[in-house]
Amino acid sequence: MRAFHIQSLFTLAVGVLLVWWGAAVTTEDVGLAVPDWPLCFGRLNPEGWYKVPALLLEHGHRWIATFIGFQVLAMYFWQFAKCQPRFIEAAGIIITGVAYLFLVFRQALAPAGVILFLGLVWLVLNWIGQRWTLLRGLTTAALFLVIFQASLGGLRVLKMSDPYGISHGTTGQLFFCMLVLIALASSRVWCSGGLRMGWHDRKKARLLGSLLFGAVSMQLVIGAILRHTQRAHLAANDILTTKGMLLPPVDQADVFVLFLHKYWGFCVAGMVLFVAWPARRWFSAIPGLRVVPRLLLIMPLVQVALGVAVIWTGKSFWYTNFHVLNGLGLLVCAFLMMAGAWGARLIPEKETPAGSLEAAA
Numbered sequence: 001m002r003a004f005h006i007q008s009l010f011t012l013a014v015g016v017l018l019v020w021w022g023a024a025v026t027t028e029d030v031g032l033a034v035p036d037w038p039l040c041f042g043r044l045n046p047e048g049w050y051k052v053p054a055l056l057l058e059h060g061h062r063w064i065a066t067f068i069g070f071q072v073l074a075m076y077f078w079q080f081a082k083c084q085p086r087f088i089e090a091a092g093i094i095i096t097g098v099a100y101l102f103l104v105f106r107q108a109l110a111p112a113g114v115i116l117f118l119g120l121v122w123l124v125l126n127w128i129g130q131r132w133t134l135l136r137g138l139t140t141a142a143l144f145l146v147i148f149q150a151s152l153g154g155l156r157v158l159k160m161s162d163p164y165g166i167s168h169g170t171t172g173q174l175f176f177c178m179l180v181l182i183a184l185a186s187s188r189v190w191c192s193g194g195l196r197m198g199w200h201d202r203k204k205a206r207l208l209g210s211l212l213f214g215a216v217s218m219q220l221v222i223g224a225i226l227r228h229t230q231r232a233h234l235a236a237n238d239i240l241t242t243k244g245m246l247l248p249p250v251d252q253a254d255v256f257v258l259f260l261h262k263y264w265g266f267c268v269a270g271m272v273l274f275v276a277w278p279a280r281r282w283f284s285a286i287p288g289l290r291v292v293p294r295l296l297l298i299m300p301l302v303q304v305a306l307g308v309a310v311i312w313t314g315k316s317f318w319y320t321n322f323h324v325l326n327g328l329g330l331l332v333c334a335f336l337m338m339a340g341a342w343g344a345r346l347i348p349e350k351e352t353p354a355g356s357l358e359a360a361a
Contacts (some may be wrong), residue, residue: 001186001191002188004075004078004079004135004186005183005186005187005188007071007074007075007078008075008179008182008183008186009183010071011068011071011072011075011179011182011183012176012179012180012183014064014067014068014071015068015175015176015179016325016328017064018061018064018065018068018172019172019173019176019324019325019328020321020324020325021057021060021061021064022061022169022172023320023321023324023325024057024317024321025057025058025061026165026169026227026228026231027227027315027317027320027321028053028054028057028317029231029232030053030054030057030058031058031156031157031165032157032160033054033055033057033058034055034058034059034062034157035157036157037105037153037154037157037158038062038101038105038154040055040059040062045059046059062153065149065150065153068146069146069147069150072139072142072143072146072179073143075139075142075182076090076093076139076140076142076143077090078139079133079135079136079139079140080136080139080140082136083132083133083136093140093143096115096119097143097147099115100112100115100116100119100147100151101147101150101151101154103115104151104154104155104158105154105158107158107159112151116148119144120144123137123140123141123144127140134185135182135185135186138178138181138182138185139182141178142175142178142179142182145171145174145175145178146175148171149168149171149172149175152164152167152168152171153168156168162228162229165224165228166221166224166225166228169224169227169228170220170221170224173220173328173331174217176328176331176332177331177332177335180332180335180336180339181335181339184336184339184340184343185343187288189286189287189288189289190343193345194286194287195286195289195340195343195344195345196285196286196344196345196346196347197282197283197286197341197344197345197346197347198346198347199346201281201282202282202341202344202346204278204282205279205282205283205337205340205341205344206338206341206342208275208279209275209279209334209337209338209339209340209341209342210338210342211271211275212271212272212275212334212337212338213331213334213335213337213338215267215268215271215334216268216272216327216330216331216334217331218264219261219264219265219268219327220327220328220331222257222260222261222264223261223324223327225257226257226258226261227324229253229254229257230254230257230258233314233315234258234310234311234314234315235252235254235255235257235258236255236258237311237312237314238311239262239308239311239312242255242256242258242259242262243255245259247259262307265303265304265307266304268300268330269300269301269303269304270300272296272299272300272330272334273296273297273300275296275337276293276294276296276297277293277297279292279293279296279337280293280294282341283337283340286340286344289336289337289340292333292336292337292340293337295329295333296330296333296334296337299326299329299330299333300330302326303323303326303327303330306319306322306323306326307323309323310323
């Protein structure tokens, strides 16, 4: 299990690079620098592509994503081999995945959608019916998700569509959370049963962690819409108001999206601080996760400061990319809090520390 956990952490590290690279592609507005997919100007690797900044970003992003895909495939086979493998299953997934991507390439989206739906049904039925282990199910789901993510990236190019770009960016961050969950589920604290909480603490952590993850996810969706619709410059450069208005009208879409991103961001920052303070106690006895609430007390302040810097500098490359990366960090911390709470076992009453809510009751 330790070797698998190390691989999952390595995949996570490459995932951070992928998110950064993808953010750079959007910041520099080179997402359509390569007009075809899955090839690049009709070739696997055009000569000298790494010498052209736009191609280095866009084509390099594809190569990093491909590497991540093979890492996920390796993790899938690792868990697959441990559970009385039926090789027809693995062959079926790979063949179906290739067929799905081919249909997307041909822009036959109706049959591709049918394959996607049937694949999800198969995944759910087998996970429940065969009682897969958590890692068996997660690695299979991650394989499905990375194939779907690749198709969204391809459709972004083939359709030259902002909605596909927004979906690609949002799904990418959720896929990263899937990788985080695989790493957590293969960690020593999870496997050894060290993830334990008192009943009242677990109840609060589950509720507030889930709400916080939902709030941060919504902010990232709004941010993805903003980044894909206001590439060259932002609709306004003021901080507390938006184009001089406290509440811009909805029919001014760009201005309203910027307003929504700013003020929902302020709300999310407040929510994070509100939840992180008591969470220090909830996770204080859990190795590896006790640092999460402490990070959540700092990261919202950094995120707001970076957001202000992005506006003041007119979307400076470094400020913008660190803003995206710190936002991912907030999402991951909220996700870890939620996943840790839902995965935690109850501390037996006789082991409950004195002075806790359970003891007081």
